[in-house]
Amino acid sequence: MTGGHSGRQAYTGVPRWLYALAVLAALVVVLPLAAMVARVNWANFIPLVTSAPALAALGLSLRTAAASTALCIVLGVPLAVVLARGRFPLLGLLRSLVLLPLVLPPVVGGIALLYTFGRQGLLGSTLEVLGLQIAFSTAAVVLAQTFVALPFLVVSLEGALRTGGQRYEAVAATLGASPGTVFRRVTLPLVLPGLASGAVLSFARSLGEFGATLTFAGSLQGVTRTLPLEIYLQRETDPDAAVALSLVLVAVAVAVVALAYRRPGGRGPDGKAGKQASGERPTTAAAPGGALT
Amino acid sequence: MRGNRKLAAVLPALLAVLLATALPGCAGGGAAAGSSTLTVFAAASLKSSFTELAERFEAENPGTTVTFSFAGSADLATQLNQGAPADVFASADAGTMAKVQEAGLVDGEPRDFATNTLAIAVPPGNPAGIRSFADLAKAGIKLVACAEQVPCGAAAASVEDSTGTVLSPVSEENSVTDVLGKVISGEADAGLVYVTDVRSAGGRVESIPFPEAGAAVNPYPAAVLAGSSNKAAAGRFLDLLAGPEGQEILAAAGFGPGSR
Amino acid sequence: MTFSFQAAVAERGFDVGLSLGPTETVAVMGPNGAGKSTLLSVIAGLVRPDRGRAELNGRTLFHLGDGEKRWAAPHHRGTALLAQEPLLFPHLTAADNVAFGPRSAGTPRRQAMEQAVRWLDDVEAGNLAGRRPAELSGGQAQRVAVARALAADPGLLLLDEPMAALDIHSAPLLRRLLKRVLADRPAIIITHDVLDALMLADRVVILENGRIAEEGPTRQVLHKPRSAFAAGLAGLNFVVGTSAGDGILAARGHIAGHSEDPVPAGRPAVAVFPPSAVSVFLTDAHGSPRNSFEVAVTDLEPHGDQVRVRGGGLAADITPAALTDLGLVPGMAVHLVVKAAAVSVYPL
Numbered sequence: 001m002t003g004g005h006s007g008r009q010a011y012t013g014v015p016r017w018l019y020a021l022a023v024l025a026a027l028v029v030v031l032p033l034a035a036m037v038a039r040v041n042w043a044n045f046i047p048l049v050t051s052a053p054a055l056a057a058l059g060l061s062l063r064t065a066a067a068s069t070a071l072c073i074v075l076g077v078p079l080a081v082v083l084a085r086g087r088f089p090l091l092g093l094l095r096s097l098v099l100l101p102l103v104l105p106p107v108v109g110g111i112a113l114l115y116t117f118g119r120q121g122l123l124g125s126t127l128e129v130l131g132l133q134i135a136f137s138t139a140a141v142v143l144a145q146t147f148v149a150l151p152f153l154v155v156s157l158e159g160a161l162r163t164g165g166q167r168y169e170a171v172a173a174t175l176g177a178s179p180g181t182v183f184r185r186v187t188l189p190l191v192l193p194g195l196a197s198g199a200v201l202s203f204a205r206s207l208g209e210f211g212a213t214l215t216f217a218g219s220l221q222g223v224t225r226t227l228p229l230e231i232y233l234q235r236e237t238d239p240d241a242a243v244a245l246s247l248v249l250v251a252v253a254v255a256v257v258a259l260a261y262r263r264p265g266g267r268g269p270d271g272k273a274g275k276q277a278s279g280e281r282p283t284t285a286a287a288p289g290g291a292l293t
Numbered sequence: 294m295r296g297n298r299k300l301a302a303v304l305p306a307l308l309a310v311l312l313a314t315a316l317p318g319c320a321g322g323g324a325a326a327g328s329s330t331l332t333v334f335a336a337a338s339l340k341s342s343f344t345e346l347a348e349r350f351e352a353e354n355p356g357t358t359v360t361f362s363f364a365g366s367a368d369l370a371t372q373l374n375q376g377a378p379a380d381v382f383a384s385a386d387a388g389t390m391a392k393v394q395e396a397g398l399v400d401g402e403p404r405d406f407a408t409n410t411l412a413i414a415v416p417p418g419n420p421a422g423i424r425s426f427a428d429l430a431k432a433g434i435k436l437v438a439c440a441e442q443v444p445c446g447a448a449a450a451s452v453e454d455s456t457g458t459v460l461s462p463v464s465e466e467n468s469v470t471d472v473l474g475k476v477i478s479g480e481a482d483a484g485l486v487y488v489t490d491v492r493s494a495g496g497r498v499e500s501i502p503f504p505e506a507g508a509a510v511n512p513y514p515a516a517v518l519a520g521s522s523n524k525a526a527a528g529r530f531l532d533l534l535a536g537p538e539g540q541e542i543l544a545a546a547g548f549g550p551g552s553r
Numbered sequence: 554m555t556f557s558f559q560a561a562v563a564e565r566g567f568d569v570g571l572s573l574g575p576t577e578t579v580a581v582m583g584p585n586g587a588g589k590s591t592l593l594s595v596i597a598g599l600v601r602p603d604r605g606r607a608e609l610n611g612r613t614l615f616h617l618g619d620g621e622k623r624w625a626a627p628h629h630r631g632t633a634l635l636a637q638e639p640l641l642f643p644h645l646t647a648a649d650n651v652a653f654g655p656r657s658a659g660t661p662r663r664q665a666m667e668q669a670v671r672w673l674d675d676v677e678a679g680n681l682a683g684r685r686p687a688e689l690s691g692g693q694a695q696r697v698a699v700a701r702a703l704a705a706d707p708g709l710l711l712l713d714e715p716m717a718a719l720d721i722h723s724a725p726l727l728r729r730l731l732k733r734v735l736a737d738r739p740a741i742i743i744t745h746d747v748l749d750a751l752m753l754a755d756r757v758v759i760l761e762n763g764r765i766a767e768e769g770p771t772r773q774v775l776h777k778p779r780s781a782f783a784a785g786l787a788g789l790n791f792v793v794g795t796s797a798g799d800g801i802l803a804a805r806g807h808i809a810g811h812s813e814d815p816v817p818a819g820r821p822a823v824a825v826f827p828p829s830a831v832s833v834f835l836t837d838a839h840g841s842p843r844n845s846f847e848v849a850v851t852d853l854e855p856h857g858d859q860v861r862v863r864g865g866g867l868a869a870d871i872t873p874a875a876l877t878d879l880g881l882v883p884g885m886a887v888h889l890v891v892k893a894a895a896v897s898v899y900p901l
Binding site: 167168170171172173174175176177178179181182185186189190192 | 597598599626627628630631632633634636638640642643644645653654657658701702705707711
């Protein structure tokens, strides 16, 4: 008999050799991180991570990642809804194109952005007439981060929208709610867990953005040099600083991923547990980014 | 479901193919019997000259094959410190070579086989009208330079010091390639790079030499590595570098003559 | 006429016309895939038919074809839908769920909540107002869903098997509730349960293959079914043929029976008789006016304290003792015998 939550006697059906490979897989990820932690110069850790360039980079990273996450939400939510609910030709093609940055090397993204928003780019001259110069500005960093992070939010949210189905929306409409009301009062609240995890993943990916930023935005302290770029630069002369800052980035990433994958709270009878019925775990189709590419 | 099953059937085969193709690649570093390999770690800026030199070297030393690893000098130094096997190290700056030497990885003394000086690179047509080093400090000029942590940035800083000019670049890049890329793409009005970089970029940028560059001549040292299993060939490669043939090829790429 | 409807969806082979009076409740029954849900979806505006038109209380819901292209969006129709599952919005309390309709119609929050509480009281769920849907049982949730549908003040209430997902203890309670609330408002209810049709509906419509096979007052349809499905619902044997004398001529031969009004010969007609009037013999029996059908037994199943014997599309109810005496097993050839007096014949 199934022993409820005792778990000890519960049959899992996992062959033993699978555990061996699973441990190996975990080591592939954990071992390098552990090796890096082992190299941290703890005596100088605080001064290294609180130096003016380091703090400027960390602050810039947090600010730009927050801005690009906001941009991802504003642009990504409508896109995900259209992809999940819309019915028009070439929808599949649109989805593939939008998700492309997930598999594209970020440097390619940077080049693409350069030829779009750069001075000589597709929109660059128009923007320049309007007095907007994107290259070498913090806006360029946000743009690069949004480019690579948007698919994370869209994939996450589209999954949640699809799992949820449209039955609640249909019922809401027959109760007299206009499409706008349905979106605001039914669709959005229902996919909130998916939206939250998508936003967190976008934030994490933005925080780790490197290739597109370096290619498109440049590298200047306080303006465009985010934490990953600072790490890359410090590595040239001061490996200790690079390792210390890497640890900071890993810590932030761990916190962010833990936030996104935390188990939904139990359905307490006190009524404050917001997740139930259709409230599955947040749907997250893609792994969090944060790697230096 | 059916798709998954298909995938499950294909997966082991796929893994087998991947392993089969990857493993010889891992093991293939060893030299084939009857011939020897000379492994050269060289700064990225040396790529075209060294590739040409290697052809001469292989012709003069039948049976010896030269393989290169071109990357940023600091990256190469890190790899050497981590035990990467190589016979020769050619660095783009003295500081990096000094670090490798301090780690006890160098056999004998490094030799400065070439020098490189800074030049201003501008997009074709010089749209911002840059004429001199002082022009780089003008307001509204989008200048891209190297960060001070890398050799080209250090060189730029010493020119700034000697001339009393204060530059405010819009971006401080990690490598000259990144600086050059931003000039070529037209994002930047000007970039501070090496003469050799301008030369290798061909017609995609224009070069504006400036006399103040003399304040920061950058020597390129090369050395035989202590871990080399082929020190004789490595020594001959350094001789070729410093010899007339080597100097000619390096000069063609824009390098200045070495001191020794 | 409160509600009139005519629509065709070619893709689903659906073509149905229907109308309702001001307080009329119609039960829609039929086999799976007959188009019952399509009917509700088209009325609610969730599926667009190829052509047709519908009006509710003088307003046009849609008018497509004939050069017209009018289509009211679902939220402008006033046709609240109650499905098999309650589909309460999981992030809202029961009261907020019920207030959803009024608030969507622009009622201020406080007023909408007052209405919600009244409706919850009306469905005997007033004590559940502050609960989230996850904290409600299936029956409680469905009652709240009824309150939510009613609170939207629909011109026509659409119910899609509202009792199907409930356990046997919750269903009677909801059925009583629906009987009360449906009494004075027009509604269409899809159901598989003949009890729902009898208790809740004034009229039953039988859908088969996207078309109306039969319709009429519930009692009449169950008493004198004119479709195999309705006969099945009423638990009657049903044989189609043409009228001949006192009986009908069917594929399986002449079936003697009696009719209240004489049917002219050669007209499509049916012979209907209850399984309880059918006896089972191992050999052909002769005697007073009776019908005998030789069939192979296909199924034996318990039916109350009797055993239902099925074969050749007919059914007979016998006692367990008779079953033992006859030694019936599936595959055996038997004679099903029914007296002409027990066979009712009427035109289709």
